[in-house]
Amino acid sequence: MIIGGSDTSLTSIEWTFSEMLKNPRILERAQEEVRQAFGSRGYVDEKDLQELKYLKAVIKETFRLHPPIPLLLRECAETCEINGYTIPAGTQVFVNVWAIGRDQRYWNEADKFSPERFLDSPIDYQGSNFDFIPFGAGKRMCPGALFATPTIELPLAQMLYYFDWQFPSGTSHENLDMTEAFGNAAKRKSELLIIPIPYNP
Numbered sequence: 511m512i513i514g515g516s517d518t519s520l521t522s523i524e525w526t527f528s529e530m531l532k533n534p535r536i537l538e539r540a541q542e543e544v545r546q547a548f549g550s551r552g553y554v555d556e557k558d559l560q561e562l563k564y565l566k567a568v569i570k571e572t573f574r575l576h577p578p579i580p581l582l583l584r585e586c587a588e589t590c591e592i593n594g595y596t597i598p599a600g601t602q603v604f605v606n607v608w609a610i611g612r613d614q615r616y617w618n619e620a621d622k623f624s625p626e627r628f629l630d631s632p633i634d635y636q637g638s639n640f641d642f643i644p645f646g647a648g649k650r651m652c653p654g655a656l657f658a659t660p661t662i663e664l665p666l667a668q669m670l671y672y673f674d675w676q677f678p679s680g681t682s683h684e685n686l687d688m689t690e691a692f693g694n695a696a697k698r699k700s701e702l703l704i705i706p707i708p709y710n711p
Contacts, residue, residue: 518578
């Protein structure tokens with residue numbers, strides 16, 4: 511459980527940061543929010559993470575486009591019918607969370623990274639909205655969902671607070687490779703290389 515939880519959390523942090531780097535306006539807004547929230551204190555800790563509304567929206571949007579586990583394996587508890595097909599009890603079913611998060615029927619501009627869609631939105635990832643289930647839903651929902659949230663939020667807030675970021679020579683937000691690799695967790699195909707510049711307020 512610990513290895514599985516750390517791998518998916520790390521993947522989510524990497525994708526969230528990648529999406530912010532790909533969209534400088536979003537990175538700037540998230541960084542400004544973090545620095546305003548923790549500026550008077552001079553350091554980042556867990557205490558005021560709940561105040562970071564925009565960063566939370568950025569993370570939700572990342573979960574939508576890059577769910578930690580793109581395919582969830584479930585077993586039918588009872589026989590049911592879906593789209594005219596009878597699914598017998600005991601059948602193992604793969605739920606394509608990746609495709610659900612990009613479905614044009616449920617998401618406006620589904621392929622666009624837009625955290626604003628989650629600001630002042632009641633949609634959460636606790637399994638009550640079936641068009642947004644990065645941690646699954648029901649009795650088989652990921653038990654680490656509540657642990658994952660601060661595990662992702664705190665490192666991101668620290669990276670945004672303590673550093674400014676720039677691309678190495680030859681790379682920019684326009685040509686940042688966002689290709690996914692196949693596997694249990696949908697990681698980046700290429701490593702994310704970025705230069706931290708210490709921030710001194």
